[in-house]
Amino acid sequence: MVARRLDAPTATQRAVVPVALRGRDVCARAPTGSGKTMAYLVPMLDKMCARASATASGPRGIVLTPTRELAHQTRRACAAAMRTCAPGMRAGELPVASAGTNVLRETAGSPPDVLVATPTRVAECARGGYFPPGALGDGLEMVVLDEADLLLSFGYVDDIKCVMKAVKRGTQVMMLSATMSKEIEELRDVIAHKPTTIDVDDEEDVDAEKGEAKAGEGAKPGPDIKHYSLHIPKAHDRLLYVMALLRLGLCKKKALVFVSSADAAVRLRLFLHKFGVPTCALHGELPANSRTHILQEFNRGVYDFMVAAADDANMAEPTEEADAVEEQEDKAPTRESKKKKRDRRDKEFGVVRGIDFQAVNTVINFEVPTTAAAYVHRVGRTGRAGNSGTAITLVAPSEEQSFAAIQSKLASAVGDAVAATQVMQPFDRLPKEAVDALRYRAEDAARAVGKTAVKEARVRELRQELLNSERLAAHFEDNAEDLALLKHDTSLAKHPDAKHLSHLPGYLRGGKSRRGAARVVEPDSEHARNALNYHLDVEVAEFGSKKKRKRNDKRETGPDLRVNNKFKKGNFKKKSGGRKRSR
């Protein structure tokens, strides 16, 4: 905790750590961003430091995570903590499937003190006998299932059981999750021994002795997130509404926009670029090194806006691993059982869940998430570590029903009828006039980012990121300065974006009161005040510092010959049929 400069434990840590320190198995549900990682790392490292290892070689702690990204993040958190409290110890991950069996065998043959990996990789080592003899026996102090709900929704249950079968009976087990379900309870009953179940809810603290909820003393463990819904007239308007929210400064930076696929991420990125809103995109088809680097840069504050694809269909690792599971199934699976398994898997994307995006003030859901659990995980990327945040979900008419279902699930989680109605409020800071004023430009720009443009942009993006990735692989550890030069928010457009779109005249930004134009929002709440402050900020700064803007201008626009030719006086009138140029 000292190493991470954490002054006081969060309510989750206060509830979980003492129980775990007593050696009890723990199954804890605690809100996103409430510090679950340290809640299991502290007792694990404490146990490891308290006594010498019973075996010469073998992991002393195993952390199972649903994705490689989360494994990487957890390994780093563990290594950072170890530097202070256990300098002689080592935290490590297992290599990806594509690295091959020999590499996996070699790594597992001399495992680190704390091994962090997805269940499939650990199960493969257990099945193949790659760990040193007795490695999962007396020397192993603790097995942790981090993000237990995601582990189950990604279809890892058989691998988890396989790992637990290989582990010595009586090894301490900790399960931590943001949501609780019947499946988690069933798994808990199979793998844990007389576990203490702890539920840390939003308004209450926990009596660690009993593992029961009780009134807290001012500590607020749950995320402080304001939930808003933005009902849009038609699904096609999503791009327009997101652009309006970001461009008019109605949501506080840093903002994270969730979309449902890599295609949608690239499309939104292309579209926002046209309006002078540089964003980086995170999706499963990017090389792993690039994903890690993008995340690090976003957390460092290099980018204000990120578009993240929450779609595990495009997520290399879980799909690959799940396929491996299917192949290795003892019973020959039928086509139907395979399909069922895939369907059961949550439709969410592994890269973005459980990841500690830092200092995100706003999460925007481009579409309504598929399940209430998915909603909780997505919006949980803001309001972390005691900070406040805002979540805005765009709801198209066709999504009203699924949105209502999510709303009622969230409401029942609150448990109080009055509070339940207040969980989600309509976002009324974006006047219809403001949207209408931008509509014409947006529709024009949306047409320019059709299927072909997206396809081409994705090829360019992949090429660019593969190059980045190679450089990253070579320099990751030693040349941090070089890394800073790699940019992930540059334009992906084939032709330079037209400069006129990125400049919004004052009347479109709501600066002047004019019929049909955006009005400045009255600051009648903290959110609105923040929005207004930010709005003014945007007007002055025009998205980024002068230096940054100059750099972007140079890189993104360049001499736009196409626009110059097109808008030559004579040509323009003839082709456009006399449309007004001022648009």
Ligand SMILES: Nc1ncnc2c1ncn2[C@@H]1O[C@H](COP(=O)(O)OP(=O)(O)OP(=O)(O)O)[C@@H](O)[C@H]1O
């Ligand atoms: N005691 C503490 N005081 C302040 N910040 C903390 C404390 N413990 C952890 N944090 C910070 O809180 C953030 C969220 O922590 P963590 O990722 O462990 O949350 P989580 O509950 O696992 O979230 P999720 O369920 O979304 O994965 C991290 O940035 C972490 O550094």
